[in-house]
Amino acid sequence: MVQETQNRVLLSLPQASRDAVLERCELLDCDNRTVLHQMGETTNAVYFPETAVISALATYGDGSMIEMANIGREACTGINLTLGRDTQLTANEIQVSGTLLKLPASHFQALLAEDPAFKKALFSTIQAVLFQVMVSGACNGAHDARQRLSRWLLTMHDRADGQHMKLTHEFLSQMLGVRRATVSKVASELRDEGHITYSHGRMTVTNHRGLRAASCECYDRVRTAYETLLPAA
DSSP states (O other): OOOOOOOOHTTTHHHHHEEHHHHTTEEEEETTOEEEEETTTOOOOEEEEOOEEEEEEOOOOOOOOOEEEEETHHHOOOOHHHTTBBBBBEEEEEOOEEEEEEEEEEEEEHHHHHHHHHHHHHHHHHHHHHHHHHHHHHHHHHSSSHHHHHHHHHHHHHHTTOEEEEEOOHHHHHHHHHHHHHHHHHHHHHHTTEEEEEETTEEEESSSHHHHHHHHHHHHHHHHHHHHOOOOO
Protein backbone atom coordinates (compact mmCIF):
# COMPACT_ATOMS: atom_id res chain seq x y z
CA MET A 1 0.00 0.00 0.00
CA VAL A 2 1.24 3.48 -0.89
CA GLN A 3 1.18 5.61 2.27
CA GLU A 4 2.33 9.07 1.21
CA THR A 5 1.79 11.37 -1.74
CA GLN A 6 2.80 14.76 -3.10
CA ASN A 7 -0.10 14.90 -5.55
CA ARG A 8 -2.33 17.96 -5.00
CA VAL A 9 -5.55 16.17 -5.99
CA LEU A 10 -4.99 13.53 -3.32
CA LEU A 11 -3.72 16.01 -0.73
CA SER A 12 -6.97 17.96 -1.10
CA LEU A 13 -8.95 14.91 0.10
CA PRO A 14 -9.91 14.14 3.70
CA GLN A 15 -7.54 11.58 5.19
CA ALA A 16 -9.99 8.67 4.95
CA SER A 17 -10.69 9.36 1.27
CA ARG A 18 -7.00 9.77 0.52
CA ASP A 19 -6.16 6.46 2.20
CA ALA A 20 -8.91 4.71 0.21
CA VAL A 21 -7.27 5.87 -3.01
CA LEU A 22 -3.68 5.21 -1.95
CA GLU A 23 -4.36 1.64 -0.85
CA ARG A 24 -5.46 0.86 -4.42
CA CYS A 25 -2.51 2.60 -6.11
CA GLU A 26 0.77 1.26 -7.43
CA LEU A 27 3.88 3.47 -7.41
CA LEU A 28 5.72 3.52 -10.74
CA ASP A 29 9.02 5.06 -11.85
CA CYS A 30 8.82 5.98 -15.56
CA ASP A 31 11.36 7.24 -18.07
CA ASN A 32 10.56 10.18 -20.29
CA ARG A 33 8.81 9.36 -23.59
CA THR A 34 7.03 6.38 -21.97
CA VAL A 35 3.59 6.10 -23.58
CA LEU A 36 0.79 5.68 -21.03
CA HIS A 37 -2.18 5.89 -23.38
CA GLN A 38 -2.73 5.99 -27.12
CA MET A 39 -5.48 8.11 -28.65
CA GLY A 40 -8.66 6.11 -29.17
CA GLU A 41 -7.84 3.23 -26.82
CA THR A 42 -9.85 2.32 -23.73
CA THR A 43 -8.54 4.01 -20.60
CA ASN A 44 -7.35 1.23 -18.29
CA ALA A 45 -5.81 3.34 -15.51
CA VAL A 46 -5.62 6.84 -14.07
CA TYR A 47 -2.24 8.36 -13.18
CA PHE A 48 -1.47 10.76 -10.33
CA PRO A 49 2.01 12.24 -10.93
CA GLU A 50 4.39 12.61 -8.02
CA THR A 51 7.60 13.85 -9.67
CA ALA A 52 6.87 12.81 -13.28
CA VAL A 53 5.11 15.08 -15.78
CA ILE A 54 2.65 13.80 -18.39
CA SER A 55 1.91 15.42 -21.75
CA ALA A 56 -1.51 15.19 -23.40
CA LEU A 57 -0.56 15.24 -27.08
CA ALA A 58 -2.39 16.07 -30.28
CA THR A 59 -1.11 13.97 -33.20
CA TYR A 60 -1.38 15.21 -36.79
CA GLY A 61 -1.48 13.44 -40.13
CA ASP A 62 2.17 14.18 -40.92
CA GLY A 63 3.24 12.51 -37.67
CA SER A 64 3.98 15.73 -35.80
CA MET A 65 2.81 16.19 -32.21
CA ILE A 66 2.02 19.30 -30.19
CA GLU A 67 1.31 19.39 -26.48
CA MET A 68 -2.28 20.31 -25.59
CA ALA A 69 -1.76 20.19 -21.82
CA ASN A 70 0.77 18.91 -19.32
CA ILE A 71 -0.08 17.23 -16.05
CA GLY A 72 2.16 17.24 -13.02
CA ARG A 73 1.65 16.63 -9.31
CA GLU A 74 -1.06 19.30 -9.17
CA ALA A 75 -3.47 17.19 -11.28
CA CYS A 76 -4.09 13.74 -12.74
CA THR A 77 -5.27 11.99 -15.89
CA GLY A 78 -8.76 10.45 -16.16
CA ILE A 79 -10.80 13.51 -17.14
CA ASN A 80 -12.60 11.40 -19.73
CA LEU A 81 -13.54 8.77 -17.12
CA THR A 82 -14.77 11.48 -14.74
CA LEU A 83 -17.06 12.72 -17.51
CA GLY A 84 -18.32 9.23 -18.35
CA ARG A 85 -16.20 8.46 -21.43
CA ASP A 86 -13.89 5.43 -21.38
CA THR A 87 -11.85 6.10 -24.54
CA GLN A 88 -8.84 8.37 -24.92
CA LEU A 89 -9.24 11.60 -26.90
CA THR A 90 -5.48 12.28 -26.65
CA ALA A 91 -2.27 10.34 -26.30
CA ASN A 92 -0.58 10.58 -22.88
CA GLU A 93 3.19 10.38 -22.70
CA ILE A 94 5.76 10.93 -19.95
CA GLN A 95 7.33 14.31 -20.62
CA VAL A 96 9.69 14.44 -17.63
CA SER A 97 10.80 11.17 -16.03
CA GLY A 98 9.90 10.44 -12.41
CA THR A 99 7.36 8.72 -10.21
CA LEU A 100 3.60 8.52 -10.43
CA LEU A 101 0.74 6.58 -8.87
CA LYS A 102 -1.28 4.21 -11.05
CA LEU A 103 -4.92 3.58 -10.11
CA PRO A 104 -6.80 0.95 -12.18
CA ALA A 105 -9.80 2.42 -14.00
CA SER A 106 -12.23 0.06 -12.25
CA HIS A 107 -11.13 1.32 -8.80
CA PHE A 108 -11.18 4.93 -10.00
CA GLN A 109 -14.76 4.59 -11.24
CA ALA A 110 -15.88 2.84 -8.05
CA LEU A 111 -14.37 5.57 -5.84
CA LEU A 112 -15.91 8.23 -8.05
CA ALA A 113 -19.35 6.69 -7.54
CA GLU A 114 -18.96 6.01 -3.80
CA ASP A 115 -17.01 8.97 -2.40
CA PRO A 116 -18.43 12.52 -2.79
CA ALA A 117 -15.13 14.08 -1.67
CA PHE A 118 -13.21 12.22 -4.39
CA LYS A 119 -15.77 13.22 -7.01
CA LYS A 120 -15.59 16.87 -5.94
CA ALA A 121 -11.80 16.84 -6.16
CA LEU A 122 -11.91 15.37 -9.67
CA PHE A 123 -14.33 18.02 -10.92
CA SER A 124 -12.12 20.70 -9.37
CA THR A 125 -9.21 19.14 -11.24
CA ILE A 126 -11.13 19.37 -14.50
CA GLN A 127 -11.75 23.08 -13.89
CA ALA A 128 -8.07 23.68 -13.13
CA VAL A 129 -6.80 21.74 -16.16
CA LEU A 130 -9.24 23.51 -18.48
CA PHE A 131 -8.10 26.86 -17.06
CA GLN A 132 -4.48 25.85 -17.68
CA VAL A 133 -5.30 24.96 -21.30
CA MET A 134 -7.14 28.27 -21.85
CA VAL A 135 -4.29 30.28 -20.32
CA SER A 136 -1.78 28.40 -22.50
CA GLY A 137 -3.82 29.19 -25.59
CA ALA A 138 -3.94 32.88 -24.69
CA CYS A 139 -0.23 32.84 -23.80
CA ASN A 140 0.68 31.40 -27.21
CA GLY A 141 -0.97 34.40 -28.86
CA ALA A 142 0.04 37.13 -26.42
CA HIS A 143 3.62 36.30 -25.41
CA ASP A 144 6.87 35.64 -27.20
CA ALA A 145 8.95 32.46 -27.26
CA ARG A 146 11.26 33.68 -24.47
CA GLN A 147 8.35 34.26 -22.08
CA ARG A 148 6.65 30.99 -23.01
CA LEU A 149 9.80 28.88 -22.64
CA SER A 150 10.55 30.53 -19.30
CA ARG A 151 7.02 29.80 -18.05
CA TRP A 152 7.22 26.21 -19.25
CA LEU A 153 10.59 25.63 -17.55
CA LEU A 154 9.37 27.17 -14.28
CA THR A 155 6.37 24.86 -14.27
CA MET A 156 8.56 21.81 -14.92
CA HIS A 157 11.02 22.94 -12.23
CA ASP A 158 8.19 23.17 -9.66
CA ARG A 159 7.00 19.67 -10.46
CA ALA A 160 10.39 17.97 -10.56
CA ASP A 161 11.67 19.21 -7.18
CA GLY A 162 14.36 21.23 -8.93
CA GLN A 163 16.11 18.14 -10.32
CA HIS A 164 17.84 17.94 -13.70
CA MET A 165 15.31 17.62 -16.52
CA LYS A 166 15.98 15.51 -19.62
CA LEU A 167 14.88 17.94 -22.31
CA THR A 168 16.21 18.31 -25.85
CA HIS A 169 15.71 21.41 -27.98
CA GLU A 170 13.84 19.27 -30.51
CA PHE A 171 11.43 18.08 -27.84
CA LEU A 172 10.90 21.61 -26.52
CA SER A 173 10.18 22.88 -30.02
CA GLN A 174 7.47 20.22 -30.39
CA MET A 175 5.92 21.04 -27.02
CA LEU A 176 5.87 24.80 -27.65
CA GLY A 177 4.99 24.63 -31.34
CA VAL A 178 7.97 26.75 -32.44
CA ARG A 179 11.05 26.09 -34.59
CA ARG A 180 13.99 24.28 -33.03
CA ALA A 181 16.24 27.22 -33.94
CA THR A 182 13.99 29.50 -31.90
CA VAL A 183 14.29 27.25 -28.84
CA SER A 184 18.07 27.09 -29.25
CA LYS A 185 18.34 30.88 -29.46
CA VAL A 186 16.13 31.55 -26.43
CA ALA A 187 17.72 28.77 -24.34
CA SER A 188 21.18 30.16 -25.11
CA GLU A 189 20.05 33.62 -23.95
CA LEU A 190 18.62 32.23 -20.71
CA ARG A 191 21.80 30.23 -20.10
CA ASP A 192 24.08 33.21 -20.79
CA GLU A 193 22.02 35.28 -18.32
CA GLY A 194 22.53 32.61 -15.65
CA HIS A 195 18.92 31.46 -15.37
CA ILE A 196 19.47 27.88 -16.59
CA THR A 197 22.21 25.40 -17.43
CA TYR A 198 21.98 22.67 -20.03
CA SER A 199 24.29 20.05 -21.45
CA HIS A 200 23.73 16.81 -23.34
CA GLY A 201 19.94 17.00 -23.08
CA ARG A 202 19.94 17.82 -19.35
CA MET A 203 18.53 21.17 -18.25
CA THR A 204 18.47 22.75 -14.77
CA VAL A 205 16.92 25.97 -13.47
CA THR A 206 19.68 27.82 -11.57
CA ASN A 207 18.02 31.22 -11.02
CA HIS A 208 14.31 30.83 -10.27
CA ARG A 209 13.78 34.55 -9.61
CA GLY A 210 15.50 35.59 -12.82
CA LEU A 211 13.58 33.04 -14.90
CA ARG A 212 10.35 34.23 -13.31
CA ALA A 213 11.17 37.79 -14.40
CA ALA A 214 11.76 36.51 -17.93
CA SER A 215 8.41 34.71 -17.89
CA CYS A 216 4.88 36.15 -18.09
CA GLU A 217 1.98 36.48 -15.64
CA CYS A 218 0.47 33.26 -17.00
CA TYR A 219 2.75 31.25 -14.70
CA ASP A 220 1.24 32.80 -11.56
CA ARG A 221 -2.31 32.65 -12.92
CA VAL A 222 -2.17 28.88 -13.35
CA ARG A 223 -0.46 28.32 -9.97
CA THR A 224 -3.14 30.40 -8.23
CA ALA A 225 -5.95 28.47 -9.96
CA TYR A 226 -4.68 25.12 -8.71
CA GLU A 227 -4.07 26.42 -5.18
CA THR A 228 -7.60 27.87 -5.07
CA LEU A 229 -9.44 24.90 -6.57
CA LEU A 230 -7.46 22.17 -4.81
CA PRO A 231 -6.37 23.45 -1.39
CA ALA A 232 -4.70 20.99 0.94
CA ALA A 233 -7.13 19.29 3.30
